[in-house]
Amino acid sequence: MNIALVTSSAFPGSDWSDRDTPILRASLNEQGCTTQILEWDDSDGIDWTMFDVVAVQSPWSMWLKLTQFREWVDSLHRQGVRLANPHPIIVSGMSKEYLPEVEQHGARTIPTTVVRPGERIGAVAAETLARAERDFGEAAVVVKPISSGGTLGAARVTEEQDLVARLTAFDEAGVTACVQPYVSSIDSLGEYGIIMIDGAVSHAITKDAILAPGREGTQFHPNARAGYTEHGEDLTDIHNAYDAYLKTVPVHPVSVRLDFLRHPVTGRLLLLEIESVAPVKFFHLYPAAAERYARSLITLAAASDLVRH
Structure with a gap:
């Protein structure tokens, strides 16, 4: 299997870092795959069709080059390149305009x-x-x-x-x-990230607020740690949010991260956003999840190989 892991020539800030890709690459290599880490925005001459799967990992320069990134993603789609996540998932995730639609389908959300x-x-x-x-x-x-x-x-x-x-x-x-x-519970409880792989909850993290009053913080997942404080109805809220999201897209994603805040009065989880372009999965906190995701990519690669033959 030949798999490309996509990053950027530079990230938007000095505090942005991709800790997932080296761990994922090691897991893929251990499972017999050939992997390359390539930059989407410095890819002249790369034949993306040579790969069984192209996994978009850290294309974060995209936020400063949205038009170019959309052109790149569309070009791969036209060439029949198998993307993880699929093309419609990446495109819809480039704009948070999906949030009101997800709310209309029954998810508890932060009003947008x-x-x-x-x-x-x-x-x-x-x-x-x-x-x-x-x-x-x-x-x-x-x-x-x-x-x-x-x-x-x-x-x-x-x-x-x-x-x-x-x-x-x-x-x-x-x-x-x-x-x-601005939901003030984030200042004391943090923001929860629920990582979904192949439609199931894989693992969860908590990270600190960035915009809390008087707090000097990093822009990129400050103080991320494993797990979160679970309440009785959390799984219902998580699955309802994910099911509502699926109603807004034409295909299922391989993996997304659902970010939640807790309502300061009711305690229920409220969906803040869905990271679907290249969700950070915090594999350094959950090495077994990297193996799980690698197996998902290998399954995709096998399907691609069958199509080619």
């Missing part, structure tokens, strides 16, 4: 307001701050580009004037933005 260029910014700012205070007890929101990773371009905002200014800047740049309530 999409703000497109030309929309009434003043009204949106007032409404989203009022909703955050009404539903979560604090007039604080997070505003960010609809297509972003980590906390690129994100800010925690508590003043209407500041929110208007930030949305105006996005509007003038022609960038669609989104606004979500």
